[in-house]
Amino acid sequence: MINKEKILENVKLKISISNFGEEENIEMKKSSKNIFKIATVACCLLILTTGITFAKDIEKFIKYYFGDDKITKAAEQGYVEDVNMDNIDTDITLTKDETEIVIEDINVSGKIDEFLMDDINLSTNCSFTFDEKIKEYFDLDNLQRIYFTDLIILDEENRIVATNCLKPDFDNKCIEYNLDYDFNEFSSNMPLVNTSIISIDKDTNLVNCNINCNSSDEFLPKSKELTFIFTKMRLEKHEEYAGQDISNGEYLKCDSVNLIGDWKLNVKVPEKMYNREKSEYRVVGESHPDIKVSYVRCSESAFKFKAWLLNYKQPDMESNPVYKELERLEELVDKGEITWEEGNKRIQEFSCIEENKIADRRWMREKEVITRDYMYFEENEERSIDKITHITDSNGKKYEIGNSSISCVDIEQNLYEFTADFELTKYNATDKLTVTLIYYGEPVNIELERIKE
Amino acid sequence: MKSKIEKYKNNQKLDLEKVIDEYSGYVYSIIRNMASEYLSEEDIEEIVSDTFFILWKNTDKLDDERVLSSYIAGITKNLVKEKRRVIKINFDISEYENIMQDNVKVDMICEQREKVNVLEKTVKQLKEDDILIFNLYYYSSMKISEISNVLNISDFNVKMRLHRIRKKIKKEFSKGGYSDDK
Numbered sequence: 001m002i003n004k005e006k007i008l009e010n011v012k013l014k015i016s017i018s019n020f021g022e023e024e025n026i027e028m029k030k031s032s033k034n035i036f037k038i039a040t041v042a043c044c045l046l047i048l049t050t051g052i053t054f055a056k057d058i059e060k061f062i063k064y065y066f067g068d069d070k071i072t073k074a075a076e077q078g079y080v081e082d083v084n085m086d087n088i089d090t091d092i093t094l095t096k097d098e099t100e101i102v103i104e105d106i107n108v109s110g111k112i113d114e115f116l117m118d119d120i121n122l123s124t125n126c127s128f129t130f131d132e133k134i135k136e137y138f139d140l141d142n143l144q145r146i147y148f149t150d151l152i153i154l155d156e157e158n159r160i161v162a163t164n165c166l167k168p169d170f171d172n173k174c175i176e177y178n179l180d181y182d183f184n185e186f187s188s189n190m191p192l193v194n195t196s197i198i199s200i201d202k203d204t205n206l207v208n209c210n211i212n213c214n215s216s217d218e219f220l221p222k223s224k225e226l227t228f229i230f231t232k233m234r235l236e237k238h239e240e241y242a243g244q245d246i247s248n249g250e251y252l253k254c255d256s257v258n259l260i261g262d263w264k265l266n267v268k269v270p271e272k273m274y275n276r277e278k279s280e281y282r283v284v285g286e287s288h289p290d291i292k293v294s295y296v297r298c299s300e301s302a303f304k305f306k307a308w309l310l311n312y313k314q315p316d317m318e319s320n321p322v323y324k325e326l327e328r329l330e331e332l333v334d335k336g337e338i339t340w341e342e343g344n345k346r347i348q349e350f351s352c353i354e355e356n357k358i359a360d361r362r363w364m365r366e367k368e369v370i371t372r373d374y375m376y377f378e379e380n381e382e383r384s385i386d387k388i389t390h391i392t393d394s395n396g397k398k399y400e401i402g403n404s405s406i407s408c409v410d411i412e413q414n415l416y417e418f419t420a421d422f423e424l425t426k427y428n429a430t431d432k433l434t435v436t437l438i439y440y441g442e443p444v445n446i447e448l449e450r451i452k453e
Numbered sequence: 454m455k456s457k458i459e460k461y462k463n464n465q466k467l468d469l470e471k472v473i474d475e476y477s478g479y480v481y482s483i484i485r486n487m488a489s490e491y492l493s494e495e496d497i498e499e500i501v502s503d504t505f506f507i508l509w510k511n512t513d514k515l516d517d518e519r520v521l522s523s524y525i526a527g528i529t530k531n532l533v534k535e536k537r538r539v540i541k542i543n544f545d546i547s548e549y550e551n552i553m554q555d556n557v558k559v560d561m562i563c564e565q566r567e568k569v570n571v572l573e574k575t576v577k578q579l580k581e582d583d584i585l586i587f588n589l590y591y592y593s594s595m596k597i598s599e600i601s602n603v604l605n606i607s608d609f610n611v612k613m614r615l616h617r618i619r620k621k622i623k624k625e626f627s628k629g630g631y632s633d634d635k
Binding site: 010 | 463464465466469473477478481498501502503506509510565568569572573576577580582584587588590591592593594603606610613616617619622
């Protein structure tokens with residue numbers, strides 16, 4: 001009898017190959033066509049590593065998430081909502097990857113503590129309190145990552161504001177909540193969701209975390225009510241902990257548990273957040289023939305700049321010395337000189353060695369016009385100038401780009417995107433601004449003017 | 454098997470999983486009824502997969518008001534005919550013509566299928582992880598950063614692997630007499 005799963009996998013593979021073929025053909029026409037192609041940029045959110053702090057009040061919430069010592073303009077404007085929500089209890093089933101242990105009847109309570117929402121950001125601080133019993137299966141003290149793998153955020157009009165779901169979960173959620181969405185269409189332009197841990201209180205088993213959604217090309221909707229829905233929570237231990245196992249040949253072992261429950265956290269969005277006005281800028285005058293600005297936006301919490309780099313050329317990977325070594329290892333596997341397991345282990349180990357990471361980044365910085373991994377560079381390294389260096393307002397005030405910025409290039413689409421949180425916002429941006437960036441070593445000034453509605 | 458195409462479309466995209474779930478048995482029976490004695494299980498599986506692939510490639514051309522089974526039966530019949538030519542077996546196919554409920558036409562994308570089949574063997578020889586990366590990138594349209602998150606490996610590693618996969622495929626592509634025109 002027919003094996004449907006196998007058929008589906010075969011068809012998927014055929015489609016992948018067909019898409020690959022088409023994309024390769026498209027790539028050949030890139031120089032003339034790609035500037036019209038709009039796509040989202042995969043951004044890397046800066047994970048702040050300034051130590052663990054409790055974010056029990058709004059000011060600290062802003063300080064923590066946006067990594068700024070100053071009280072921000074947004075906080076001054078009261079643009080953060082303190083949510084008085086009771087804890088919501090959920091009985092969960094726990095499964096452990098390695099041992100396949102399945103435990104039922106563990107209680108996890110959760111609530112939303114604070115949030116803000118504007119055209120660019122939806123940022124939420126949540127707290128979860130775990131049953132003491134969880135400690136038998138997972139060491140919360142070493143918790144490094146928390147994932148809500150089927151998170152979907154719906155508003156009062158049944159719009160999906162953001163989601164973490166991959167296709168199967170997405171389709172199931174659409175059926176369950178009667179949502180008229182197509183995954184492929186939605187995912188091409190959906191807000192990106194990042195989760196980070198803020199604090200862990202080992203005495204009370206309380207974990208505070210931040211869920212942040214960055215808009216893509218679309219503005220976030222002017223929602224009046226939000227419901228955070230998820231049934232899967234994954235807890236993973238410190239990467240360092242996993243790394244220690246390298247010496248025992250057990251790298252990649254990641255201690256983790258999956259919790260299955262039924263969480264629905266609902267918050268009312270205050271009027272000041274949904275009754276907001278868009279603020280956009282347009283380019284005035286000449287800037288650089290290779291840089292075509294797609295849009296510039298300002299919100300209550302962020303400044304966002306997006307441009308196509310018309311002559312951006314993806315560097316040849318084979319000129320990368322780190323890549324060469326990895327390729328050599330792969331060839332050893334191909335020739336049967338080492339086993340696949342051994343090769344994979346060596347590749348993983350090689351990729352994780354700090355000096356190789358640095359060599360790779362250095363290569364990228366030399367070869368790429370703008371290095372999207374820039375923010376992970378060590379502090380004492382010479383600052384790369386291949387990014388927006390500063391923005392100047394009409395009063396001559398310079399906004400240097402700080403730690404809370406995201407700067408990345410979508411290597412597939414030749415798009416450069418830059419977002420700075422709480423540096424320059426709707427509250428302090430003047431009608432005219434100048435963005436300065438360095439393009440292949442040369443400073444380029446882009447003059448902007450606010451679009452009057 | 455009288456459901457209209459629109460039932461299987463969501464925002465103009467074909468819900469492949471649903472179609473395969475509901476129609477793979479149907480396709481299988483058509484093939485078995487037409488040529489079971491001449492075809493191996495592997496051949497049958499290939500035809501079933503090709504049927505859905507062709508259907509997917511023709512999504513834009515499918516008339517929402519027609520029943521899906523008519524398209525599926527038409528494609529399957531043509532694929533069996535094609536296979537018959539390849540293995541040089543003659544048999545009277547006319548008795549199966551009534552499977553077609555309407556005179557529907559789809560593009561059999563012969564040349565494309567040939568290319569895909571050439572490459573399929575190469576891709577299937579890749580490591581499981583690489584096939585996963587290839588599918589996540591080219592089928593699920595995930596970005597490199599998303600793939601690295603899902604697989605818990607670095608962006609660099611994903612980029613490197615994709616590069617190698619592309620290189621391997623292109624190599625096979627040119628071996629098969631095709632060119633990527635670069």
